[in-house]
Amino acid sequence: MPWTPTQVPGVQEQPPVTPVEKSYMSQPTFDVELIRTQWLTDSTLELTFQTDGLSAFEAGQFVSFFLPLEKENGDNTKGKTIRRSYSVASSPEELKAKGVFQIAVALVPNGQASACFSAAQPGSVFPVTGPFGQLTLPVPEQLQLVAPDRLVLVGTGTGMAPYRSMLPQLQQLRQQGQKIHLLMGVRQRCDLFYVDDFHSLTNEEQPVPLDCCLSREEITDPAAGEHSGYVQDRLAELSLLPGRDLVYLCGNPYMVEDCFTWLVGKGFEKRSVRKEKYVLSR
Numbered sequence: 001m002p003w004t005p006t007q008v009p010g011v012q013e014q015p016p017v018t019p020v021e022k023s024y025m026s027q028p029t030f031d032v033e034l035i036r037t038q039w040l041t042d043s044t045l046e047l048t049f050q051t052d053g054l055s056a057f058e059a060g061q062f063v064s065f066f067l068p069l070e071k072e073n074g075d076n077t078k079g080k081t082i083r084r085s086y087s088v089a090s091s092p093e094e095l096k097a098k099g100v101f102q103i104a105v106a107l108v109p110n111g112q113a114s115a116c117f118s119a120a121q122p123g124s125v126f127p128v129t130g131p132f133g134q135l136t137l138p139v140p141e142q143l144q145l146v147a148p149d150r151l152v153l154v155g156t157g158t159g160m161a162p163y164r165s166m167l168p169q170l171q172q173l174r175q176q177g178q179k180i181h182l183l184m185g186v187r188q189r190c191d192l193f194y195v196d197d198f199h200s201l202t203n204e205e206q207p208v209p210l211d212c213c214l215s216r217e218e219i220t221d222p223a224a225g226e227h228s229g230y231v232q233d234r235l236a237e238l239s240l241l242p243g244r245d246l247v248y249l250c251g252n253p254y255m256v257e258d259c260f261t262w263l264v265g266k267g268f269e270k271r272s273v274r275k276e277k278y279v280l281s282r
């Protein structure tokens with residue numbers, strides 16, 4: 001979209017819907033091969049896939065998997081598939097260099113995709129379509145013209161995956177002097193992951209705070225960025241400025257809606273808040 005110096009990135013229009021997103025259902029499907037799994041926490045599994053079918057994506061986007069449905073009573077689900085979406089947790093640069101991408105899956109009890117991914121072994125092949133989504137960063141050229149005061153990236157659980165995908169872009173932005181603030185909401189300390197990756201953004205001259213909001217555990221180390229409660233509690237302490245700051249929200253749909261409503265109530269224009277809700281499939 002055209003960009004003028006009078007526009008503030010925090011209040012820019014959402015990018016126009018691309019032909020790719022318009023033809024959501026008619027996107028080509030390609031195969032991906034699982035090459036590695038790694039536990040990030042007790043209930044979060046990172047899966048790494050090799051593919052030559054996904055040529056590019058923008059950091060922050062997601063892909064949709066077609067997964068074989070687990071057998072039910074009477075085996076009446078034979079041959080059926082379910083469709084589930086996952087944010088890409090690795091960078092576009094990694095796809096370009098190695099032909100791989102990663103997703104981080106929070107395994108839910110009795111979840112159909114959860115069961116499928118838990119059982120998957122290296123060598124398993126899945127049909128995937130995408131990329132989709134608009135939770136993407138403004139390009140550096142746009143930010144060089146008029147930068148937002150702060151870029152505030154908020155996620156719960158695997159809702160942090162898009163920000164991990166953005167790390168090379170965020171590093172570049174930080175080097176240009178852009179202030180960045182990350183908020184991660186989890187139940188307990190042991191549910192945190194990708195923390196070292198986010199800490200790699202920071203240096204003494206230009207710290208990039210990572211606030212870890214623990215909803216079900218007493219905090220022991222406030223100096224390390226621990227906070228009690230929900231991400232909303234911490235967000236309210238950040239003295240955010242409507243029209244100046246640009247906020248991203250991703251993950252738990254109730255959190256996203258709650259933060260969005262609060263920010264709009266604070267005077268944020270809707271287009272200054274970008275969001276991706278991990279809505280459940282049923």
Ligand SMILES: Cc1cc2nc3c(=O)[nH]c(=O)nc-3n(C[C@H](O)[C@H](O)[C@H](O)COP(=O)(O)OP(=O)(O)OC[C@H]3O[C@@H](n4cnc5c(N)ncnc54)[C@H](O)[C@@H]3O)c2cc1C
Pocket residue numbers: 062084085086087088103104105106107108109110111112113114115158159161276277278279280281282
């Ligand atoms: C755009 C988009 C991006 C997404 N990205 C990610 C991602 O990067 N990582 C990720 O883990 N998920 C992501 N999700 C959610 C994901 O698509 C699935 O919904 C999720 O993995 C559960 O699927 P399932 O088949 O295992 O559970 P289902 O079989 O659909 O559900 C089983 C049961 O678990 C409940 N349930 C499902 N999800 C949750 C949950 N999170 N918490 C509590 N209960 C739940 C359901 O209500 C149901 O009762 C995303 C969703 C969208 C729309």
Ligand SMILES: NC(=O)c1ccc[n+]([C@@H]2O[C@H](COP(=O)([O-])OP(=O)(O)OC[C@H]3O[C@@H](n4cnc5c(N)ncnc54)[C@H](OP(=O)(O)O)[C@@H]3O)[C@@H](O)[C@H]2O)c1
Pocket residue numbers: 042043106107108109156157158185186187188191214215216230231232251252254255256258
């Ligand atoms: N140890 C475990 O057994 C364990 C650990 C982690 C996840 N899980 C399971 O994994 C699945 C997905 O979990 P997840 O951690 O990725 O995502 P999640 O369920 O969305 O929770 C992530 C964080 O978001 C918080 N949250 C929930 N509702 C919110 C709201 N309205 N506003 C703001 N924050 C809110 C949660 O707090 P609260 O839940 O405290 O409200 C938690 O701190 C769930 O089925 C979960 O039960 C299990």
